[in-house]
Amino acid sequence: MVRTEISLFLRNAPGELGKLATMLAEAKINIDALTIQDASEYVQGLFRARGKSLKRIAPAASYGSMQKDSANYALIRLLVDNTDRAIDLLGKADYVFDIIPVIALEIDNRPGTLAGMAKKFGEEGININYVYGSALPRGKKSLFVFCPEDIELAARIFKED
Numbered sequence: 001m002v003r004t005e006i007s008l009f010l011r012n013a014p015g016e017l018g019k020l021a022t023m024l025a026e027a028k029i030n031i032d033a034l035t036i037q038d039a040s041e042y043v044q045g046l047f048r049a050r051g052k053s054l055k056r057i058a059p060a061a062s063y064g065s066m067q068k069d070s071a072n073y074a075l076i077r078l079l080v081d082n083t084d085r086a087i088d089l090l091g092k093a094d095y096v097f098d099i100i101p102v103i104a105l106e107i108d109n110r111p112g113t114l115a116g117m118a119k120k121f122g123e124e125g126i127n128i129n130y131v132y133g134s135a136l137p138r139g140k141k142s143l144f145v146f147c148p149e150d151i152e153l154a155a156r157i158f159k160e161d
Contacts, residue, residue: 002155003104004083005145008090008097009039009073020076020095027089030081033104033145035132039073077132079104079145103146103154109135114144124157126150 010016017036024031080086083099090097107113114133121128126148133144148154 032079039075
């Protein structure tokens, strides 16, 4: 199933995740999935992928200052149950964010199920940029979020299941 993931930069400081989660909760927006990583790795990847110019991302930022500043931020990727409301709320609260289509799959929580999904991507020649997911121990289902290089092909393949 194609979903819209929100990627946002959050200050890497105590209480910031709590503020974000509280803001979403007060707006009755549920977080379906979430992952957090150090933003400096993400920023370095952007520069490698796009060269030294990030005009679409940060028009006035230089590589050196952006790389230094990124250590003070975390990159949060999340799926929510009401993306449009979340985007509106994040914009009004001046968060720096982007959206991207991803494949979110609810799969059986048993050995080999994730392997089968990953194998299917590989058999179709689709590279996975990143994946995150989780399940409760002894739970029957897991939710995994895949960011493939070819979202359209991945959506067609997994729509068949």
